Amino acid sequence: MAHLIAPSVLSADFANLQRDVEMINASQADWFHVDVMDGVFVPNISFGFPVMEAIKKYANKPLDVHLMIVNPDQYIERFAAAGADVITVHYEACTHLHRTVQAIHAAGCKASVALNPHTPVGLLKDILSDLDMVLIMSVNPGFGGQQFIPNTLHKIRKLREMSALIKSDLFIEVDGGVGLHNTAALLQAGANVLVAGNAIFAAPSPTDMITELKQVDGSAVQ
Ligand code: DX5
Numbered sequence: 001m002a003h004l005i006a007p008s009v010l011s012a013d014f015a016n017l018q019r020d021v022e023m024i025n026a027s028q029a030d031w032f033h034v035d036v037m038d039g040v041f042v043p044n045i046s047f048g049f050p051v052m053e054a055i056k057k058y059a060n061k062p063l064d065v066h067l068m069i070v071n072p073d074q075y076i077e078r079f080a081a082a083g084a085d086v087i088t089v090h091y092e093a094c095t096h097l098h099r100t101v102q103a104i105h106a107a108g109c110k111a112s113v114a115l116n117p118h119t120p121v122g123l124l125k126d127i128l129s130d131l132d133m134v135l136i137m138s139v140n141p142g143f144g145g146q147q148f149i150p151n152t153l154h155k156i157r158k159l160r161e162m163s164a165l166i167k168s169d170l171f172i173e174v175d176g177g178v179g180l181h182n183t184a185a186l187l188q189a190g191a192n193v194l195v196a197g198n199a200i201f202a203a204p205s206p207t208d209m210i211t212e213l214k215q216v217d218g219s220a221v222q
């Protein structure tokens with residue numbers, strides 16, 4: 001499967017949100033990555049339902065909603081109703097992760113779990129067959145424009161090995177510090193969904209950057 005590109009709307013110009021959503025619509029991007037931060041789980045506050053609904057109004061591609069919030073269970077149905085297609089909750093924020101994953105599926109969405117940089121992938125072994133995607137954080141969550149943590153590559157390789165035995169069609173998404181400099185290595189390690197915020201929105205042409213990220217060949221020997 002060709003890899004997917006999910007531009008992070010967090011790096012968009014919120015005063016020109018419709019323009020940036022339409023740029024993504026017309027580009028080769030596959031999903032909209034929507035970062036919701038509550039100021040408790042992470043030391044930053046991004047946006048909530050009104051902004052997400054505004055994105056949904058114009059977006060013509062799936063919304064990949066990354067919940068960096070405590071107590072996500074409380075809001076699963078509302079995020080589904082607001083237009084989420086994929087819902088990611090953090091492993092570190094869920095006491096009853098299996099129940100949360102069931103609730104995401106019951107709401108009609110794909111279920112995904114995010115791991116912070118310090119959380120080992122092995123902790124997902126007994127729930128992997130229930131997941132559609134795992135999001136591996138390659139920075140500490142909370143802000144765009146941070147530097148990629150190299151150990152992420154080991155985690156992706158290990159998760160791809162685990163998933164080959166348990167769930168071979170697992171999406172593995174990487175989020176944080178992704179750009180042209182590390183895309184080939186991430187794909188070779190086994191990732192197949194790449195989130196990029198700063199790399200896309202700070203580029204001279206965000207549309208061309210999306211095309212370039214999409215065209216990286218992960219099978220090529222580096
Ligand atoms: C960070 C967010 C990311 C962020 C990525 O907490 O989850 O999605 O927007 O931004 P870049 O690509 O700039 O690191």
Ligand code: ZN
Nearest residue numbers: 035066175195
């Ligand atoms: Zn994110």
